[in-house]
Amino acid sequence: MHALQKCLLVTAVTCLIQNALGSEIINGKKADEKSMQYMASVQNNKKHTCGGFLVSKDFVMTAAHCRFENPKSLSVVLGTHDLRKENKKMRYGVKMICRHPAFKEVANGNDIMLLKLSKKVPLGNKKPIKLIPLPIQKLNLEENEICSVAGWGPTEPGKSGYVNELQVLDVPIINKDKCQKLWRRTLKNVICTGGYKAKSGICQGDSGGPLVCNESAVGIVSFNNNNSCKYPDVPNVYTDISQFLPWITDILKKKKCKG
Structure with a gap:
C-alpha cells in the first residue's frame, strides 16, 4: 500500500507540473525599454510562443519543453520589448534546434535548449540588442x-x-x-x-x-x-x-x- 500511495503521489505531482509550463x-x-536588451521572443509561424535570451551572436537560449520540431516554422524577434513594433529587421530565422539530449519532461529536469540563428546578430553600443x-x-x-x-x-x-x-x-x-x-x-x-x-x-x-x-x-x-x-x-x-x-x-x- 505504501508503494502504491508513493506512486500515485509522484504521478499526481508530475501531472501538476505538466499542466503548469510557462x-x-x-x-x-x-520593463524599461533600455533594459534587458537580450530578451528574445521565440515564435512559431510568427506567433509568440516562448521567451528566450541571446547568449552569443548566433544562439538564443530557451526551455527544452518549448517543443519545436521544424526549424523552418521558427523565428526569433530581438531588439524590442513591444511586440507590436517588430519588423523584418528584428526577425531572425532558426537554423538548428539543440535540445538537451537528456530532456524527457520537465519533471525530470534538463529543461534547456539552444537555438542557432540563421545569421549573426549585429551588436554594438548603438544597437538595441545585447548579450547577457x-x-x-x-x-x-x-x-x-x-x-x-x-x-x-x-x-x-x-x-x-x-x-x-x-x-x-x-x-x-x-x-x-x-x-x-x-x-x-x-x-x-x-x-x-x-x-x-x-x-x-x-x-x-x-x-x-x-x-x-x-x-x-x-x-x-x-x-x-x-x-x-x-x-x-x-x-x-x-x-x-x-x-x-x-x-x-x-x-x-x-x-x-x-x-
Missing part, C-alpha cells in the same frame, strides 16, 4: 537574494495568449531543500524562486525566459504549480544554467548540437 508574469511591471552573460562556474545563490524574471505572457491568472509589452518581476531565491519539501519531490539541477508566500510569480504562456541575478542569466523558466497561478503557492522552478556549462560551451564553440 512564464506569465503575475503582478509584475512593464552566463555563469562561469556552478552557482551558490543565497536564500532571499533578489533576482528578476521577465516575459510576455498574460499578467492575470486564467488569461491566455500574451501581452505586447515585456513585463518584469523581482523574485527572491528560495532554499533548495525547502523547495523540494514544499514540492514533495526531488528536483534536479534547478533554482527555486517566488510564488511561495508571495502574490507574484510566473504562470502559463511564455516559458524559456531568463532568471537574472547580478546581471547574469542563471536560470531558465521551467515550471510552476497547476494552471491557477493564484499565489501564494509552492515555489516557481527554473533550470540551473550553471549545471550545464560544458554542454553549452561545446555548442557555442563548435556552432552545432552536441548529442
